[in-house]
Amino acid sequence: PQMSIDVVSIFPEYLAGLQLSLIGKAVDRGQLSLNVHDLRDFTFDRHNTVDDSPYGGGAGMVMKAEPWALALEHILGGGSGAEEGDSLPSAGTDDAAVGSKPTLIVPSPAGQVFDQRIAEDLAGRDHLVFACGRYEGIDQRVIDWAGEHFELLPMSIGDYVLNGGEVASMVMIEAVSRLIPGVIGNPESLTEESHEDGLLEYPIYTKPANWRGREVPEILLSGNHAAIARWRRDRRLERTAEVRPDLLEKLDDLSKDDRAALE
């Protein structure tokens, strides 16, 4: 596969949604391998303990280090099929051998904020591993240990409080895997989207031309493709100025027509 993705979680069924639709098809086509691992499979006490109380006191529980290290070692050892499952002979081509470590993404409010640029970067990598923390988080020593075996990326999907990393991992996996060539049927649909080129997308319409008395903008029925392209760009500029002026600040290639649309 072009990319292998592993996810470790105490709620593996949370990730079941990824098996559906586009990502599911890409997995079936062998473009992507997705393996979800239950952290509790790496505990061996009677209660499958994954957490304990925090040193130094405080509310909540902390995820114990050993189960995490065992789960991540299992994945490093090819337990995910990332190396074993490659269509090419894996001898000498697995990550460790060629020196590029797998990427370990740890969803966390203390991470760098995920965006389309980061999604594009991650889409070019061979092996992504997502560590979904719960409770108050994971014993810091696991993160320190993992830094020796993975390229470590603490990553936040936004400044709000979640109960764990599963939903954040699904957001990032969806954003990344749809960029893998062939995963999205029509590559055309990857352009002119919000955040693809820094502008929000234009308003979109389909039949009927008159819906409950509301007409589709005339220009879209004109067949004048240059005028339609101009109208769409104007709408994108207006909408971005209205909703996300911060994105507009970043644009440095506005044309004279663009500026006119923003007057």
Ligand SMILES: Nc1c(O)cccc1[N+](=O)[O-]
């Ligand atoms: N924000 C948050 C959290 O509160 C817990 C886990 C992961 C995230 N995040 O990725 O943004």
